[in-house]
Amino acid sequence: MMVKQGKGPGHCRCINTKMERFLEPCLLVLLAEQPSYGYQLMEQLAESSMAEEAPDAGLVYRTLRRLEEAGVIESTWDTGGAGPARRQYTLTDGGRDYLAAWEVNVQRTIAKLQGFLNRYDKVKQAFQTERE
């Protein structure tokens, strides 16, 4: 399947909360379910609720390299199927721990974001009554 990459030059200057390295836990949780390949992970991520669009391919491959170097995942070349050879990645035991660390991190992040929303809801109500 051809993966649409919602990009294009001058995509937009509007605000968007990029989360640094959030691609990491996304890839890892997919690999925790089953071994996969870089390109396939890109597809899986695009279909998941963890992303709205397919991530940049270059970033995916670079991230996988970094994770492998850190011993979080392992790869073996798969020349069996049709098409060019591809790396099959699997999560290591250390990878499970790393993923668990990401969980608490994401929880903390949600707490902060929710902290903003709660605070904003109050001023929004104040703006409402102010207009009356």
Place this chain on the structure above:
Amino acid sequence: MMVKQGKGPGHCRCINTKMERFLEPCLLVLLAEQPSYGYQLMEQLAESSMAEEAPDAGLVYRTLRRLEEAGVIESTWDTGGAGPARRQYTLTDGGRDYLAAWEVNVQRTIAKLQGFLNRYDKVKQAFQTERE
């Protein structure tokens, strides 16, 4: 009040989901409540549930400059009180719209993070039963 800045060289190489420009809506929502100053905003943010520690001072001032240049906030010098002169910032009408845009953005971000947590919860359970 002296603001503790949880930093220090080699702070840590551990994972942490930094959210790009999330400082913006944090500052803006505080200014939506009441006008304030750069240094004070830093204190207020440190005490709020939107951050665990005081943000980098340099980043705060730079962000305020950028927001002012964008017409989202306005500033006037306040030489009245004790201590050095300080800029008092206020939210503009355009700032309210900008803040509203941030809200939907933060909601989308939470959705993605929650998407990860939901997915991870399932594999965590699988790991549990696997161990039995």
Place this chain on the structure above:
DNA sequence: TAATATATATGACGCATGCATATAGCGAGG
């Protein structure tokens, strides 16, 4: 055989962040 999809990889660039540092006013204490 030309074009497209699959599949991986790398170079270049911009930008936000983190840390260090500079400047200056003012209050407290020795």
Place this chain on the structure above:
DNA sequence: CCTCGCTATATGCATGCGTCATATATATTA
């Protein structure tokens, strides 16, 4: 009186991530 520390703002520099462009190779389809 003079130094130290807090308040307050501002800027320089290095790093790292993400975005975009590009390169390469294989298999399928027109």
